[in-house]
Amino acid sequence: MSAELIWFKSSYSGTNGGDCVEVALDWRKSSYSGSGGGECVEVAACPDTVHVRDSKDPEGPALRFAADAWTAFLAYAADAAV
Template sequence: MNDKMPDSPLSNMVWFKSSYSSGEGGQCVEVATAGGAVHVRDSKIPAGPNIAVSPKAWAGLVALAVADGG
């Protein structure tokens, strides 16, 4: 009997940090795509929770941030 849980497709996600992030810490988010969604997490807590949004919702958020000078 194998009591090891199979890897979730989400456990192998490749995360990307914003190009605006410095290597000095601070307030950064990371994103990854998997399962038809964009996943967002706090870069300071990589093992912590993440939220998943649709690609359309993510595109809207990015467009809003860019329009606001983000």
């Protein structure tokens, strides 16, 4: 399955229309999401930020986490699941 790329203008681009850079988010369904179509989470990783959204509402809001905060959350979740 090919993930849909979501393009947005970089915050480092100028506002006058020149020197614009666009970057894309490559959304992937979490391996921990159920296969029955419910409770699906998608993530898109950038170098400094991890974006998280509900796959049932791709146009809806997305959460953004600093990469180190996301790593700490995953470590906590893995420890709590044991």
